[in-house]
Amino acid sequence: MNWSPDTTQVKSWNEWDTLRHVIVGKADDCHIPPEEPALDAKVPEDSDMRGQWGRRPQETIDRANELLDNFADMLRKRGVRVDRPTPTDFSLPATTPDFHTDSQFGCMPPRDVLLTVGHEILEATMSYRCRWFEYLCYRPLMQQYWEEDVNFRHEAAPKPRLTDADYHADYLSEKIGIEKRLKWTAEKFFVTTEEEPLFDAADVLRFGKDLIVQHGFTTNMKGIEWLRRHFPDHRVRAVNFPGDPYPIHIDATFTPLRPGLILNNPNRRLPDEQRAYFNKNDWEIVDAAQPAHNTPPPLCYSSTWLSMNVLVLDPKTVCVEASEVYQMEQMDKLGMEVIPVELRDAYAFGGGLHCCTADVYRDGDCEDYFP
Numbered sequence: 001m002n003w004s005p006d007t008t009q010v011k012s013w014n015e016w017d018t019l020r021h022v023i024v025g026k027a028d029d030c031h032i033p034p035e036e037p038a039l040d041a042k043v044p045e046d047s048d049m050r051g052q053w054g055r056r057p058q059e060t061i062d063r064a065n066e067l068l069d070n071f072a073d074m075l076r077k078r079g080v081r082v083d084r085p086t087p088t089d090f091s092l093p094a095t096t097p098d099f100h101t102d103s104q105f106g107c108m109p110p111r112d113v114l115l116t117v118g119h120e121i122l123e124a125t126m127s128y129r130c131r132w133f134e135y136l137c138y139r140p141l142m143q144q145y146w147e148e149d150v151n152f153r154h155e156a157a158p159k160p161r162l163t164d165a166d167y168h169a170d171y172l173s174e175k176i177g178i179e180k181r182l183k184w185t186a187e188k189f190f191v192t193t194e195e196e197p198l199f200d201a202a203d204v205l206r207f208g209k210d211l212i213v214q215h216g217f218t219t220n221m222k223g224i225e226w227l228r229r230h231f232p233d234h235r236v237r238a239v240n241f242p243g244d245p246y247p248i249h250i251d252a253t254f255t256p257l258r259p260g261l262i263l264n265n266p267n268r269r270l271p272d273e274q275r276a277y278f279n280k281n282d283w284e285i286v287d288a289a290q291p292a293h294n295t296p297p298p299l300c301y302s303s304t305w306l307s308m309n310v311l312v313l314d315p316k317t318v319c320v321e322a323s324e325v326y327q328m329e330q331m332d333k334l335g336m337e338v339i340p341v342e343l344r345d346a347y348a349f350g351g352g353l354h355c356c357t358a359d360v361y362r363d364g365d366c367e368d369y370f371p
């Protein structure tokens with residue numbers, strides 16, 4: 001059945017086929033969460049966010065929402081159906097029998113929470129305590145899709161316990177230093193332990209039959225094994241990027257644009273032995289252009305490499321952040337039509353154009369790109 005705006009259908013097998021229906025996050029009530037082992041190791045050591053927490057300043061929330069609303073409107077004008085989450089009260093603590101944290105996070109990057117694979121949307125385990133309940137913001141939509149599409153599979157991965165046993169104590173010291181961090185990530189010694197399966201949805205890239213998953217701070221090997229058992233018809237491949245001292249979420253590191261073409265962050269190169277899999281199957285991996293900025297905006301978790309965090313609308317059309325002139329130029333040279341989208345003032349809320357969305361429907365079927 002082809003897509004029609006009048007019925008709800010959930011289906012998306014990859015990152016590039018024509019996008020018809022998407023969720024765009026919201027910045028409402030977003031908080032900088034208090035310290036917790038999960039998050040602490042991931043806040044850059046020189047970040048202006050260290051040591052402070054609480055609700056983000058209202059004017060920054062309003063500005064981020066303005067940009068997210070404009071992005072949603074632009075997508076709607078192009079015929080894409082756009083849904084939005086329902087924020088909960090993020091000032092409330094998150095408490096389970098196993099942990100307590102004094103506030104939550106927000107619902108800006110849906111990509112971190114929701115993994116769409118074919119007719120299924122899977123709620124990730126998550127790995128930060130402050131994001132444990134974030135799936136609730138998407139439940140009204142999941143319920144609606146479930147009522148309206150008989151083929152929709154709504155799944156949730158086992159909620160993790162997130163006790164201290166989930167985190168390596170070595171990572172919790174105040175100053176580790178970049179050199180040691182790089183050594184540790186090269187050795188695949190990450191903040192999360194192998195206590196129980198952990199993954200964030202944004203560590204997964206969908207290439208039809210192949211799911212490419214970053215092993216790092218937010219996803220452990222058991223999380224990858226859990227995905228392998230959960231999607232028995234897929235090939236689930238672990239990748240890692242030794243050049244990244246804070247390996248969280250794959251989408252500012254490795255960005256497929258269309259069948260056969262991937263951008264790779266030049267500071268976080270995929271190791272040769274992992275590259276071979278792509279090259280053998282005629283996929284070209286090119287270095288992404290440099291970011292246009294030297295520093296991230298204030299109170300931002302991410303690096304300047306959100307420049308390559310793009311949303312592909314179809315194999316010829318891509319949304320790039322409007323200030324990222326070098327990235328836009330590179331896209332143009334690669335034969336893509338570029339839609340500039342202003343989003344930089346929303347980066348602090350959890351990410352860029354790919355992060356702030358989650359697929360509901362793209363054309364196309366499950367293909368094997370690595371036969």
Ligand code: ARG
Nearest residue numbers: 202248249252302303351355
């Ligand atoms: N780790 C990335 C960087 O700072 C940011 C990734 C953000 N992605 C996301 N889905 N929230 O370079």
